[in-house]
Amino acid sequence: MRKEHYIIGEGALSSVVKEYKAVWGDSLPLIVADRNTWPIVGAHLHEQFIRFGYSGVEEFVFPDVDDVYADYEHVGVIRELIQGNGLIAVAVGSGTINDLVKLASYECGKSYMVVPTAPSVDGYTAIGAAITVDGFKRTLHCLPPEVMVADVNVLRDAPYDMIAAGYGDLAAKIPAGADWIIADRLGVERILPEAWDMSQRDLRMRLADPAAIARRDGAAIDGLFLGLVEVGFAMEVFKNSRPAAGAEHMMSHAWEMVHLSVLGFPVSHGFKVAIGTLASTAIMTELLKLDEDDLRRAFKEHPPLTWPMRLMEIESFLGDDPTRAATIQASQAKFLEPQQLEQRRQLTLGFWKELKKDIAAQIIPFEQLQDMFRIAGCPCEPVDIGLTRAMFMDGMRKAQMIRERYTVLDFAYELGLLDTVMDIVAGGELYYRDFSCLAQS
Numbered sequence: 001m002r003k004e005h006y007i008i009g010e011g012a013l014s015s016v017v018k019e020y021k022a023v024w025g026d027s028l029p030l031i032v033a034d035r036n037t038w039p040i041v042g043a044h045l046h047e048q049f050i051r052f053g054y055s056g057v058e059e060f061v062f063p064d065v066d067d068v069y070a071d072y073e074h075v076g077v078i079r080e081l082i083q084g085n086g087l088i089a090v091a092v093g094s095g096t097i098n099d100l101v102k103l104a105s106y107e108c109g110k111s112y113m114v115v116p117t118a119p120s121v122d123g124y125t126a127i128g129a130a131i132t133v134d135g136f137k138r139t140l141h142c143l144p145p146e147v148m149v150a151d152v153n154v155l156r157d158a159p160y161d162m163i164a165a166g167y168g169d170l171a172a173k174i175p176a177g178a179d180w181i182i183a184d185r186l187g188v189e190r191i192l193p194e195a196w197d198m199s200q201r202d203l204r205m206r207l208a209d210p211a212a213i214a215r216r217d218g219a220a221i222d223g224l225f226l227g228l229v230e231v232g233f234a235m236e237v238f239k240n241s242r243p244a245a246g247a248e249h250m251m252s253h254a255w256e257m258v259h260l261s262v263l264g265f266p267v268s269h270g271f272k273v274a275i276g277t278l279a280s281t282a283i284m285t286e287l288l289k290l291d292e293d294d295l296r297r298a299f300k301e302h303p304p305l306t307w308p309m310r311l312m313e314i315e316s317f318l319g320d321d322p323t324r325a326a327t328i329q330a331s332q333a334k335f336l337e338p339q340q341l342e343q344r345r346q347l348t349l350g351f352w353k354e355l356k357k358d359i360a361a362q363i364i365p366f367e368q369l370q371d372m373f374r375i376a377g378c379p380c381e382p383v384d385i386g387l388t389r390a391m392f393m394d395g396m397r398k399a400q401m402i403r404e405r406y407t408v409l410d411f412a413y414e415l416g417l418l419d420t421v422m423d424i425v426a427g428g429e430l431y432y433r434d435f436s437c438l439a440q441s
Helices: 012-024 037-051 072-082 095-107 152-156 160-171 173-185 193-200 203-207 210-214 218-238 247-256 269-288 292-301 307-318 324-333 338-362 366-376 389-399 408-415 418-425
Strands: 006-009 029-033 058-061 088-093 113-116 129-133 136-140 147-151
Touching (some): 006 012, 006 218, 012 037, 012 088, 012 147, 029 037, 029 095, 072 095, 072 129, 088 095, 095 113, 160 173, 160 210, 160 269, 160 366, 173 193, 173 247, 173 269, 173 338, 193 218, 210 366, 247 269, 247 389, 269 338, 269 408, 292 338, 307 324, 338 408, 408 418
Parallel strands (some): 029 088
8 A cells, every 4th residue: 555645765855845845835834743753853853954945844742851751731732833824744653743743733634744762663654643531542533644754764763662662562453463363263353464464464573573673673663664654554454443453452551551751751552562463462362272062151150140240240340440441431332142152152163263263374373473573572471571560451341341343352351361361371381471560650
């Protein structure tokens, strides 16, 4: 999928003004950056706009000392700057800056431009922005950029932890694809071949050499960014984030709500997703060990609940959690009443062998994936992102509740096996071994 004003290449920064002018003419740009991206790229673009006749170019640099947070308050800051005037926002940064500008521009009825500074996320070319609203991480509808200019020299020189975060985010598409296979088999959300091919066709090739990523090989990092861009296109085609996000992203959202940090620095989206990717892979690995008789025993031991019974479980788990109302709403939307659940369980028994083959063919074995992450510089253990065992477990459990998106967590819950597989995954023997001893403040 190609777009006329999406430019990726060496020295592409020199074409920013040309691409801007082709779309917005003499409208004045507002360069939006943070304290990190302004001196690296933003100031250069400011001079470039002035040199080519945009003497009134404006800039806004977020004053946040810490990393800018993707919440609705920050969206409001940008919205106030561009609302009711002719300014066109030019986002200079990575995932957070892009999402803030994307949503603010959409709410003002405007298009926008992005100049990515790191191959760290798949959201550059995607519909929607991941924004925290009242403490709850949501994907809010908005349109992708009209113009994207990505200079691969800038991407290759990005801070390495951002490159590694992009690798983690791209690898998430492997178990997310397995989630989609499960949802398709159950008739919950069908696979759209065009979107599937965009997100999955070259995925394994782009992940195959983490050592090349680690040594900043130009071709490997270019491939990483192109993979992320392709996933963004897939989301645009499918009209939601299904091609990009499964259980691993739901876990990331749940952990983000507790503001994970390590040594005082917030944990990136890609790093949270990496741990979620491993956890999702581990859950699927445990399910693949079961046969039809194991499922029947689980069905017998865990008869279907009515909604009032399930609601009591959810309320007991959430307590006074500020996301309580939204979580209950999402959980109820996908809840199956006893007769419906019995039907789905029988359906699952009928194709269990075939489904297991499909899942096994899709996922990367846990130990292999963990080794790939280790080589790429991604986190491999919960302790790496500041998770205690309790936080890890709570995140997995909450991830099953907070979105209507059907994932392996919902599948395991409906089979009566979610608690069992979570206990195994977090048990410290087969999969993860190192958890933080310090609760997040």
